[in-house]
Amino acid sequence: MSRVVHIASNTFREAVRDRVLYNLVAFAVLLSGAAILVGQISIDIERLVVVNLGLTAVSLFGVVIAIFIGIGLVSKEIEKRTLYTVLSRPVRRWEFIVGKFFGLTGTLVVNTVCMAIGVFAALLYVSHKFQASDRWILVALYFIVLQFLILCSLTLLFSSFSSPLLSAVFAFSLFVIGSFAEDLRGFAGMSHGLTQGLATGAAYLVPNFSALNVIGQVAHEQAISGRLIAYNTGYALAYSAMAICGAVLIFERRNLK
Amino acid sequence: MFAIETINLEKTYAVGFWRKKPRVALRPLNLAVEEGEVFGFLGPNGAGKTTTLKLLMGLVLPTGGTARILGKSINEAEVKAQIGFLPEQPYFYDYLTAKELLEYYARLSGVEPKERTGKIDAMLERVGLKESAHVQLRKFSKGMLQRVGLAQAILHDPKVVFLDEPMSGLDPTGRREVRDLMEELKQQGKTVFFSTHILSDAEALCDRVAVIHRGELRGIGRVAELTASVAGKVEMIWNGNAVPAGFSGLGAECHISGDTIRAALPEAQQEAALEILRRERLRLISLTPVRSSLEEYYLQKVNSAAKPAGVAQ
Numbered sequence: 331m332s333r334v335v336h337i338a339s340n341t342f343r344e345a346v347r348d349r350v351l352y353n354l355v356a357f358a359v360l361l362s363g364a365a366i367l368v369g370q371i372s373i374d375i376e377r378l379v380v381v382n383l384g385l386t387a388v389s390l391f392g393v394v395i396a397i398f399i400g401i402g403l404v405s406k407e408i409e410k411r412t413l414y415t416v417l418s419r420p421v422r423r424w425e426f427i428v429g430k431f432f433g434l435t436g437t438l439v440v441n442t443v444c445m446a447i448g449v450f451a452a453l454l455y456v457s458h459k460f461q462a463s464d465r466w467i468l469v470a471l472y473f474i475v476l477q478f479l480i481l482c483s484l485t486l487l488f489s490s491f492s493s494p495l496l497s498a499v500f501a502f503s504l505f506v507i508g509s510f511a512e513d514l515r516g517f518a519g520m521s522h523g524l525t526q527g528l529a530t531g532a533a534y535l536v537p538n539f540s541a542l543n544v545i546g547q548v549a550h551e552q553a554i555s556g557r558l559i560a561y562n563t564g565y566a567l568a569y570s571a572m573a574i575c576g577a578v579l580i581f582e583r584r585n586l587k
Numbered sequence: 588m589f590a591i592e593t594i595n596l597e598k599t600y601a602v603g604f605w606r607k608k609p610r611v612a613l614r615p616l617n618l619a620v621e622e623g624e625v626f627g628f629l630g631p632n633g634a635g636k637t638t639t640l641k642l643l644m645g646l647v648l649p650t651g652g653t654a655r656i657l658g659k660s661i662n663e664a665e666v667k668a669q670i671g672f673l674p675e676q677p678y679f680y681d682y683l684t685a686k687e688l689l690e691y692y693a694r695l696s697g698v699e700p701k702e703r704t705g706k707i708d709a710m711l712e713r714v715g716l717k718e719s720a721h722v723q724l725r726k727f728s729k730g731m732l733q734r735v736g737l738a739q740a741i742l743h744d745p746k747v748v749f750l751d752e753p754m755s756g757l758d759p760t761g762r763r764e765v766r767d768l769m770e771e772l773k774q775q776g777k778t779v780f781f782s783t784h785i786l787s788d789a790e791a792l793c794d795r796v797a798v799i800h801r802g803e804l805r806g807i808g809r810v811a812e813l814t815a816s817v818a819g820k821v822e823m824i825w826n827g828n829a830v831p832a833g834f835s836g837l838g839a840e841c842h843i844s845g846d847t848i849r850a851a852l853p854e855a856q857q858e859a860a861l862e863i864l865r866r867e868r869l870r871l872i873s874l875t876p877v878r879s880s881l882e883e884y885y886l887q888k889v890n891s892a893a894k895p896a897g898v899a900q
């Protein structure tokens with residue numbers, strides 16, 4: 331178990347040394363620019379704009395990082411042969427995969443926490459106080475982290491058998507398709523016969539990112555039900571666990587170049 | 588119990604776009620290395636040395652057969668804690684410093700926390716990287732990386748050490764140091780299994796060597812015995828413009844250029860040849876051994892047509 335922790339923290343260290351966290355600077359510039367702008371021109375919709383824009387940026391920045399780092403996690407180590415001296419130690423292959431997963435999600439959590447502080451600071455700047463409904467913003471951020479969990483496990487899965495470029499294409503397509511998962515399920519329900527079976531299967535197989543996106547609701551100060559929180563938590567954990575298992579199964583059988 | 592044992596270990600890679608074409612990298616290999624032995628694994632480029640080492644490390648999966656290290660399956664974590672591995676042309680996480688890398692590896696190998704720092708400092712000193720301990724590995728030269736590679740292979744005090752071309756990329760001092768280091772490992776009773784192209788190193792260091800070619804074991808045995816079975820050659824150069832009569836019977840190859848004659852002949856005929864020169868009052872310019880006998884043995888095995896390896900033990 332401790333080896334998983336060592337691998338995870340080394341993955342985190344790599345991200346930090348590769349200056350991944352510098353994206354926070356871009357985020358800060360974007361957000362403060364937007365906050366100052368809406369503070370000057372709009373009446374009453376400052377909150378809406380800041381929450382919408384802030385959370386969307388948190389999500390997109392994270393998605394880009396998850397895909398960019400995730401696709402290289404395994405394939406880069408095989409390509410550069412840095413894995414040889416790791417796997418010839420008492421490190422099991424599953425420990426390596428799981429360690430990498432936690433390293434990447436850890437990086438994203440740290441990144442998201444920093445961004446969240448920024449979002450709340452911008453909110454305070456435009457509306458001068460916090461209100462009770464702001465707690466739903468925390469829930470939206472939590473859902474965004476759950477999205478990252480799924481996305482990291484998927485990029486890791488792709489990274490364990492295909493090239494970085496293909497992994498990026500797969501992961502990004504799945505992210506886009508998954509963002510319309512609920513619509514897909516709706517369409518599938520309307521078709522008939524064999525098509526219905528296939529469409530339903532596909533609709534349920536893609537990760538349901540749309541249920542994890544509540545940015546619109548919280549921007550309009552709507553409450554999020556406890557049921558949805560429980561459902562999403564269970565869903566994200568189960569989905570990423572399965573993707574990680576898949577990655578491990580593939581990686582266990584791989585010959586290193 | 589053998590330190591290293593392979594039983595019909597074989598590997599065929601699938602190549603080509605559809606992975607249909609087989610490429611045999613290693614034919615069923617049976618090898619046993621005793622504990623405390625220094626074992627040299629010789630063979631030309633593409634012979635299958637690295638493939639064998641990767642199979643032993645569990646980095647590639649065999650298409651047939653098995654391997655055991657210290658009597659246990661190579662996949663057991665317990666075994667992995669007892670071995671050290673230096674890959675060929677090693678490459679490491681280049682965002683880490685030498686010291687950080689060794690720290691990370693020491694953790695993965697389960698080195699006790701209280702011993703860790705002491706061991707790492709001593710190891711950096713031993714491979715001559717004390718000054719560069721805090722430099723990121725991306726700024727390291729090839730030979731420096733090789734040194735880091737050696738350090739990480741023996742850092743956790745493994746019982747069996749696998750080195751894939753340990754001397755490559757090193758300057759003359761570095762080679763000398765690696766030789767000393769391997770001698771030291773032997774003194775400590777460790778088993779060392781290493782591949783190399785440098786036959787003089789193998790001759791100087793090994794208890795036993797194996798020669799493989801095209802994935803096939805061509806010969807194996809004690810260095811002393813192998814070299815006794817094949818004689819080396821010497822090269823003689825003297826002044827003259829015609830080959831003396833007696834030379835044809837000595838199995839010599841002679842070349843005349845200007846007023847010097849160069850002859851390559853078996854070491855055993857050296858005295859007879861010198862005698863002829865003395866008798867003819869010819870002036871000897873130089874006399875040098877051209878091939879060590881291990882080299883002769885190696886070339887004989889590699890150039891011979893494929894046949895089952897004769898086991899000479």
Ligand SMILES: Nc1ncnc2c1ncn2[C@@H]1O[C@H](COP(=O)(O)OP(=O)(O)OP(=O)(O)O)[C@@H](O)[C@H]1O
Nearest residue numbers: 587600602610612631632633634635636637638639
């Ligand atoms: N990943 C791979 N896919 C396909 N063929 C491979 C692969 N790795 C090695 N081979 C083939 O296996 C054979 C043995 O290669 P190997 O690397 O073991 O040689 P070697 O003895 O280490 O040579 P060198 O002295 O050049 O390092 C070669 O014919 C090589 O082409």
Ligand SMILES: [Mg+2]
Nearest residue numbers: 636637638675
């Ligand atoms: Mg090799």
